[in-house]
Amino acid sequence: MEDEYFIASDLKRVLQAEGVEVVGPVGRLADALAIIERERVDVALLDVNLGSAMSFPVAERLQALGVPFLFLTGYDAWTLPEPLRNVPLLAKPFDSDAVIAAVHALCGMEEVR
Amino acid sequence: MTLELHDESDLLATLARKNAVLQAINRIFHEALGATSEEALGRLCLAVAEDVTGAEFSFMAEMTPTGDKLHDLAISDRAWAVFHRMWPGLGPETLPTHLDLHGLYGRVIHDDASLIANDAPRHPDAIGTPHGHPPLASFLGVPLHRQGRLVGVIGLGNRPGGFREIDRLAVEELAPAIVQALYSKRAELALRESEEMRRVSIELVPAILWRTDGAGHNKMSNSQWAELTGQSEDEIAAWGWLDAVHPDDRAGAEQAFRRSYSNGEPLERQMRIRGREGAYRWFLMRQAPMRDAESSVTHWFGAATDVHDLHLLEERQRRLVAELQHRVRNILTVVRSVFARTADTGGALEDVADHFRGRLDALARTQAIVTQTASGHVDLENLIRDELLSVGVADGEALSLSGPDVPLPPRAAEAIGLAVHELAINAVKYGALKVPGAALEIVWSTDVADDGTRGVHLTWAERGVPVIAISPNRQGFGTELICEALPYQYGAQTQLAFAGGGVRCSIAMPLHEEGNTF
Numbered sequence: 043m044e045d046e047y048f049i050a051s052d053l054k055r056v057l058q059a060e061g062v063e064v065v066g067p068v069g070r071l072a073d074a075l076a077i078i079e080r081e082r083v084d085v086a087l088l089d090v091n092l093g094s095a096m097s098f099p100v101a102e103r104l105q106a107l108g109v110p111f112l113f114l115t116g117y118d119a120w121t122l123p124e125p126l127r128n129v130p131l132l133a134k135p136f137d138s139d140a141v142i143a144a145v146h147a148l149c150g151m152e153e154v155r
Numbered sequence: 156m157t158l159e160l161h162d163e164s165d166l167l168a169t170l171a172r173k174n175a176v177l178q179a180i181n182r183i184f185h186e187a188l189g190a191t192s193e194e195a196l197g198r199l200c201l202a203v204a205e206d207v208t209g210a211e212f213s214f215m216a217e218m219t220p221t222g223d224k225l226h227d228l229a230i231s232d233r234a235w236a237v238f239h240r241m242w243p244g245l246g247p248e249t250l251p252t253h254l255d256l257h258g259l260y261g262r263v264i265h266d267d268a269s270l271i272a273n274d275a276p277r278h279p280d281a282i283g284t285p286h287g288h289p290p291l292a293s294f295l296g297v298p299l300h301r302q303g304r305l306v307g308v309i310g311l312g313n314r315p316g317g318f319r320e321i322d323r324l325a326v327e328e329l330a331p332a333i334v335q336a337l338y339s340k341r342a343e344l345a346l347r348e349s350e351e352m353r354r355v356s357i358e359l360v361p362a363i364l365w366r367t368d369g370a371g372h373n374k375m376s377n378s379q380w381a382e383l384t385g386q387s388e389d390e391i392a393a394w395g396w397l398d399a400v401h402p403d404d405r406a407g408a409e410q411a412f413r414r415s416y417s418n419g420e421p422l423e424r425q426m427r428i429r430g431r432e433g434a435y436r437w438f439l440m441r442q443a444p445m446r447d448a449e450s451s452v453t454h455w456f457g458a459a460t461d462v463h464d465l466h467l468l469e470e471r472q473r474r475l476v477a478e479l480q481h482r483v484r485n486i487l488t489v490v491r492s493v494f495a496r497t498a499d500t501g502g503a504l505e506d507v508a509d510h511f512r513g514r515l516d517a518l519a520r521t522q523a524i525v526t527q528t529a530s531g532h533v534d535l536e537n538l539i540r541d542e543l544l545s546v547g548v549a550d551g552e553a554l555s556l557s558g559p560d561v562p563l564p565p566r567a568a569e570a571i572g573l574a575v576h577e578l579a580i581n582a583v584k585y586g587a588l589k590v591p592g593a594a595l596e597i598v599w600s601t602d603v604a605d606d607g608t609r610g611v612h613l614t615w616a617e618r619g620v621p622v623i624a625i626s627p628n629r630q631g632f633g634t635e636l637i638c639e640a641l642p643y644q645y646g647a648q649t650q651l652a653f654a655g656g657g658v659r660c661s662i663a664m665p666l667h668e669e670g671n672t673f
Binding site: 045046047048049050051052069090091094115116117118121133134135136 | 473477478481483487489491492493495635639640641667
């Protein structure tokens, strides 16, 4: 979930090159919430600031559904609300290898559970 | 005091004198209570001494700290009356100072001994009298002592018939009482002044001050706490003042204060306090212990300062910093992305560098404009002209712009700025702005959608451009921007065609008023 087109598009390409099926990207809260209700999502990558809103409602919904996710963001952890401070963070500008590694790790987590 | 037991009449005279002196001392201390200045008390003491001795006028003087001059403490009322006959306009405000130690009174100081001079003008120390002073016929001077030290002199003049031993004795008996009364009055006035200064400065301090005993009980505060919260002294005395603290801050505040009282550590904490009208404001509360000689805490002194505005500013600043970090990192990511795309389309390094620089400049331009205007809005026409100018195109026959004034919010300005940049570069290199005889028409308008949001509709139409193969390098980024990025990121509806005659592009973008974190 990312509102900046170029960033979203680059991420999509990186993930697809790794064989990940990408649902999205989407830039709006409403669209994201609809997707996670409608489809089975294994992993989510969320930007924190979507320009017109913060992605916290989506994050909270994902936590409730037990879907692993990370924040890919320009913000530091201290700016996030308390319940979301333990979510893994990747800083922008993102490193493709780091993103792939993080996605694998998140998927691995699901297996363990 | 010596008792000269010559005969009964001497005894009676002595008794009479002592009586008079006692009454005089009584009078001095009685009047001292009400005296409002040292000088007024001095005049009273002199009047008493004149009454006891029968002198016509008198004065008192105090030595300076350096011991080489005298300042007049007071000149008697009778003396002033005499002066006024000669010099109307002189008054108690103009007491002489810095008198040299000469004359008969100087002799008294010098010898630290009383002096009677009943033929004053012919006394070896006589220096005459100041201008306007009545001629001195007889003089009695007595030194004034305090705690064993010589501090000044009292001088009386012109007793009809001259001064006698009993007069000297009487004044010597009065002298200690006079000194005591004067110095007490001086100390009392100094204390009152310092109290007044303290009171005024406390009221001026823009903080609420309080004090408790060593255990934190019996809280007392200056009037400002009551004015702020409406609580009475009784209410705040125990822990009642906590009622005025915001419920969310109350538990933490109580804990912090109790901890401070029990371990003697100073405290500093922010909390919200409810004013009389019911509104809460942020206050910085601090308190510190006062210790006695054995380092036990005897009192706590505390102050509360209104930091509400400061608090809000700090919060705002934190949000700003976070927002700034976000923006900067986003922009860097976008720049990296744009570069990757520019480089991907291949071509000579010069071309890549050129394209990239152009795009980076366009990005920078929109950022600059957005931050420059107070509202953060950019006029659409200015934006278009700026972009055209940046590729070297000014008004001319080949170019026509028309449309209403449209202030664009920052995000829309960014999007349209980048799109226009791509279209302009393309036109300059291959299109209507390069081919002679070709024309470019840019038209825009605004509308309101069904849901009430305003939108802007921009069309870019080139004419007269022969159909040529447009470089796919160029096409890639600009096309992606207009056809993919604008709809995805800005909710725009776009169309792009490379028809006969040149590029035709249409962009319909909603103009949401952006919520401002700033």
